[in-house]
Amino acid sequence: MEQLIEFAGNHFLLSGIWLALVAMLVYSFISSMTSKVKEVNTHEMTQLINKEDAVVLDTRQAKDFKAGRIINAQQIKPEEIREKNFTKLEKFKDTPIIVVCAMGNSARGVASSMTKNGFNKVFVLKGGMNAWQSAGLPISR
Numbered sequence: 001m002e003q004l005i006e007f008a009g010n011h012f013l014l015s016g017i018w019l020a021l022v023a024m025l026v027y028s029f030i031s032s033m034t035s036k037v038k039e040v041n042t043h044e045m046t047q048l049i050n051k052e053d054a055v056v057l058d059t060r061q062a063k064d065f066k067a068g069r070i071i072n073a074q075q076i077k078p079e080e081i082r083e084k085n086f087t088k089l090e091k092f093k094d095t096p097i098i099v100v101c102a103m104g105n106s107a108r109g110v111a112s113s114m115t116k117n118g119f120n121k122v123f124v125l126k127g128g129m130n131a132w133q134s135a136g137l138p139i140s141r
Contacts, residue, residue, distance in 0.1 A: 037111040039126040042135045045098055048123065054096035057089070059110050060129065068139040070100060070132060076110070084113050096121040104128035 048054035056073040101107040
């Protein structure tokens with residue numbers, strides 16, 4: 001313990017960075033546990049699609065969407081995301097909606113905006129489109 005205190009005293013900047021990283025990790029863990037938006041893996045996603053007629057919402061750029069997308073996925077344009085314009089999805093407010101991006105990072109922000117706009121069952125595909133393709137699941141072009 002004395003060595004740890006001595007190290008922290010001698011390397012104040014490194015200790016501060018380490019504490020900041022730990023705090024960010026704890027915050028990330030707690031916020032994901034308390035968030036209304038839940039992550040689903042590819043298996044859970046196929047279950048939601050098959051059993052509850054979930055809607056897949058693709059947030060990627062148009063060129064990526066056209067290159068390959070999950071079957072029956074709907075695209076939401078970047079302008080609609082920026083403006084938080086989800087009017088074309090109003091009829092799906094009580095239907096499960098799975099938000100998909102390229103790697104699963106940016107979809108969480110879109111999903112959070114949707115829950116704030118009254119959508120009840122919003123999920124994010126963990127790993128995004130990369131996870132879907134890595135699992136060898138079908139895409140449409």
